Amino acid sequence: xxKKPEIVQEEVKTxxxxxxxxxxxxxxxxxSTVVLDSLTDVLEFVYQTxxxxxxxxxxREGFVYIVDTEEKVIEPEPEKKWSLYxxx
Numbered sequence: 001x002x003k004k005p006e007i008v009q010e011e012v013k014t015x016x017x018x019x020x021x022x023x024x025x026x027x028x029x030x031x032s033t034v035v036l037d038s039l040t041d042v043l044e045f046v047y048q049t050x051x052x053x054x055x056x057x058x059x060r061e062g063f064v065y066i067v068d069t070e071e072k073v074i075e076p077e078p079e080k081k082w083s084l085y086x087x088x
Contacts, residue, residue, distance in 0.1 A: 003076035019062035
């Protein structure tokens with residue numbers, strides 16, 4: 001029996017903004033001259049520029065990420081043959 005490649009959906013996170021202390025100020029990584037006054041403002045900015053609506057935020061790290069999915073093809077391992085038994 002020949003195994004077929006498997007297609008798997010994989011989540012990919014890309015940094016798009018970082019926190020600018022003190023408080024809840026953020027700057028988009030695509031335009032570091034802009035400083036926005038709230039997380040909501042930076043999410044709106046990223047939505048307007050990137051079109052993404054799924055976000056991940058790591059408060060301790062101080063970054064906002066956009067979340068995308070991409071398909072990954074996993075090739076099956078080749079079937080093992082045993083020359084000792086004359087299978088090759």
